[in-house]
Amino acid sequence: MAQPITTIQKYVPTKEEQNQQKLEDLKILLAENEDSLSKMMNLVSDLNDTGVLEAANSMLQSKEKIAKIALGQMNREPVTNIINNIMGAAGVLSSVDPEVTTKLINSVTKGIDEGNKHLKKDEKIGILDLVKVLKDPDVNRAVGFGINFLKGMGKGLKE
Structure with a gap:
């Protein structure tokens, strides 16, 4: 076996x-x-x-030298200011309702279009024209928005 x-x-x-x-x-x-x-x-x-x-x-x-230069550039005051401004703007934008932002941007675009139309006409506006135009609901709405915007901005600057 x-x-x-x-x-x-x-x-x-x-x-x-x-x-x-x-x-x-x-x-x-x-x-x-x-x-x-x-x-x-x-x-x-x-x-x-x-x-x-x-x-x-x-x-x-030269990766160490390049990294040192890049970090040196990132630590400069203008760059840190940009980063801080972007972070601040992002914080503010995140607190604003996106629909309001879209409406405001669309309104600004329409306003620019209307302003360009006026520039092409090359008409002068007198004081009486300003008083009359306040009766226009669109102008009155924009002026009211502007006044209240400035009021709110003033309150924000006071804090």
Whole structure:
């Protein structure tokens, strides 16, 4: 009768056999992706010909210096002011009803159109014309909005 197996010997390939297997796998991969590799090599060649590859390589080698310059620029007062203004404007806009904002922007657009029509006519407006135009409901609405806008802005400036 045969003796029972008491130990299992695991086959461990040598370094040379591992390298040979890797080369075989690479050959198969190259054969399966010939078109992609060709396109990639053409792209790299074009990048090299135009100098982009060299520029990217130089940037990678100088990444610490570039990061230091970029951070220095971001810490300048004008840049921080812009960032703070954008954050403040975003906060204000987030508290305003989007429908009101859309209505206001559309009204401004219509107002610009009407203003351009007036500029093309080149008519002078007298004091009597101003008094008469206040009776126009559209003008009266806009003037009322402007007056109340200025009032609210004044209250906001007081705080």
